[in-house]
Amino acid sequence: MSPRWNENRLTAKLGIDYPVIQGPLGGLSSQRLTAAVSNFGGLGSFGAHGLAPEVIKDVIGEIRSLTSKPFAMNLWVSMEDEGARTSDENAFNRSLAPLAVHIDALGAPRPTYKPYSPKRFEDQACVLLDANVPAFSFIFGIPAREILEECRAKGIVTIGTATTSDEAAALQQAGVNAIVASGFEAGGHRGSFLRPAEDSLTGTLSLVPQVVDIVDVPVIAAGGIGDARGVIAALALGAEAAQLGTVFLACEESGASRLHRETLQRRNAGHTGLTKGFTGRLARAVHNRVMEDLNRNGTEILPYPPQRELVRNLAIAAEAAGRADLLPMWAGQSASLSPCTDVLPFLTSLVEEISEIAGPITRWSAARRKKQIVK
Numbered sequence: 003m004s005p006r007w008n009e010n011r012l013t014a015k016l017g018i019d020y021p022v023i024q025g026p027l028g029g030l031s032s033q034r035l036t037a038a039v040s041n042f043g044g045l046g047s048f049g050a051h052g053l054a055p056e057v058i059k060d061v062i063g064e065i066r067s068l069t070s071k072p073f074a075m076n077l078w079v080s081m082e083d084e085g086a087r088t089s090d091e092n093a094f095n096r097s098l099a100p101l102a103v104h105i106d107a108l109g110a111p112r113p114t115y116k117p118y119s120p121k122r123f124e125d126q127a128c129v130l131l132d133a134n135v136p137a138f139s140f141i142f143g144i145p146a147r148e149i150l151e152e153c154r155a156k157g158i159v160t161i162g163t164a165t166t167s168d169e170a171a172a173l174q175q176a177g178v179n180a181i182v183a184s185g186f187e188a189g190g191h192r193g194s195f196l197r198p199a200e201d202s203l204t205g206t207l208s209l210v211p212q213v214v215d216i217v218d219v220p221v222i223a224a225g226g227i228g229d230a231r232g233v234i235a236a237l238a239l240g241a242e243a244a245q246l247g248t249v250f251l252a253c254e255e256s257g258a259s260r261l262h263r264e265t266l267q268r269r270n271a272g273h274t275g276l277t278k279g280f281t282g283r284l285a286r287a288v289h290n291r292v293m294e295d296l297n298r299n300g301t302e303i304l305p306y307p308p309q310r311e312l313v314r315n316l317a318i319a320a321e322a323a324g325r326a327d328l329l330p331m332w333a334g335q336s337a338s339l340s341p342c343t344d345v346l347p348f349l350t351s352l353v354e355e356i357s358e359i360a361g362p363i364t365r366w367s368a369a370r371r372k373k374q375i376v377k
Contacts, residue, residue: 007360008353012180012220012242016137016159017072019043020353022233023222025247026076026139028052028190030332032257033061035250037068038345045243046071047139050126051078058129072136074161079143080195081123083282083305091115096302097309100295101316104328110319118308124149130158137161141184141193144176161222165194165202170213170221172196180220182245183213187226189248189274189334191285199284207239214240228339230355237360248334253342261326263343271337280313280330282306288331292316 008020024039026049036046048065050058058075065073094115105112127149130138138153139161153160154177162173163182173181184193185206194202204212206225214221223236224245236244251258252266265271265288275289279296283306287293296303296313303309313330320328342348 007237007356010220010242012222015179015220016045018045020349021237021243022349022352023047023074023243023245024250025188025190025224025245026074027247027251027256027258028332030251030257030262032255033064033068035253035255035257035345036065036073038255039250039349040069040071040073042346042349043071044349045074045137047074047076047137049076051076051081052121053126054121055125055129058126059133062129062133062135072159074137074139074159075130075135076139076141077123077126077130078193079123079140079145081121082118082307085305086118086308087120089118089304089308093302093304094308094312097304097312100298100301101292101313104292104295105316105319108316108319108323108325108328110315113312113315131156134158139163139182141182141191143195144173144178147176150177163193163224164213165192165199165209166196166204167209167212167216169194169196169202170217174217174219178219180222180243181213181217182222182224183210183241184245185209185223185225186276186286187335188224189251189286189337190332191281191283192276194284207235210236210239210241226334226336228334228336230352232336232339233352233356234360248332248337249339249342249348250345251332253345253348255345259321259329261321261324261329262331265326265331266333266337267343269338271333274333274335274337278303278309280310282309285332286334288333288337290329290331291327292320292330 020043022044024046026047028049029052031048036048039046137159141163160178161180162178164170165184170181186203192199210223220242222243222245223241227244227246228249233244273289274286277293
């Protein structure tokens with residue numbers, strides 16, 4: 003019997019109905035969105051890297067109060083960049099300079115220097131292990147062997163993120179259950195960990211088949227996927243699921259601000275760019291005035307995460323003033339394909355469209371995977 007497009011190794015492993023995964027969305031996650039995607043039959047995800055362990059525990063509890071279906075919690079393995087702990091007040095003031103003009107114009111108080119206070123990935127991961135979450139996804143590296151072994155012992159599905167085929171090979175060697183192949187079209191941070199992000203900018207169309215051909219675990223395509231066409235393309239490339247991020251940011255259920263959602267819902271939202279200016283790490287967002295200012299030659303950028311904390315001061319004031327041009331607005335290159343304002347109607351329509359044309363592609367992809375296994 004020919005396989006159905008929504009049934010494969012990954013959906014069986016995760017216990018989900020559809021191979022549609024909601025991107026974790028970093029600090030713009032919400033418990034409502036995570037639960038809504040999971041309740042529909044996809045895999046909802048929550049980006050918890052910026053939260054203290056005790057807060058993560060509460061978030062997991064709230065998600066579980068909203069859904070009995072599988073969901074994923076996402077963390078960053080690498081929590082800081084070199085120089086984060088030694089960055090001083092003089093560096094802070096130099097990096098504040100291009101932002102101070104806007105902060106002053108908005109009538110907001112200028113931030114003052116505070117020493118960096120680190121968070122530990124290991125402390126966050128312990129919360130996920132203690133809570134026995136259904137799935138643990140991560141970017142910016144590979145957790146320690148002991149953490150992955152405990153995940154296996156507890157039956158927690160592990161999902162690593164690769165931006166190159168070399169990273170995918172390293173993740174498979176570590177024993178993860180699935181790999182997200184994240185092309186540079188994706189919104190938010192580039193999760194590269196073997197080489198600098200600037201040297202790891204492979205597009206989704208190129209990256210996914212490369213990863214599929216060298217690993218034997220399920221591959222999840224990510225980057226620039228915003229509608230049924232993108233999901234079908236991911237399946238045709240050999241992926242067993244598609245991860246969508248920006249399209250869910252536009253939904254009312256997301257944790258994005260009203261200005262952010264409204265921007266993504268406009269047809270001209272697709273003009274995005276890469277910058278280190280918003281956080282200190284390379285990331286994709288809507289191209290706007292503050293990105294231009296921070297991308298100018300000679301502008302000093304603090305390491306991650308001190309730069310992120312600095313820019314947050316402008317973001318809070320800009321949002322209060324309704325200034326979308328001064329807000330970091332994470333978005334992928336397919337932002338203009340994002341018609342989603344409500345999760346349930348979007349997912350219903352998405353599944354219906356995929357079901358109409360995915361049969362032949364699914365059969366072809368399954369046959370090719372069998373050939374790869376034989377090799």
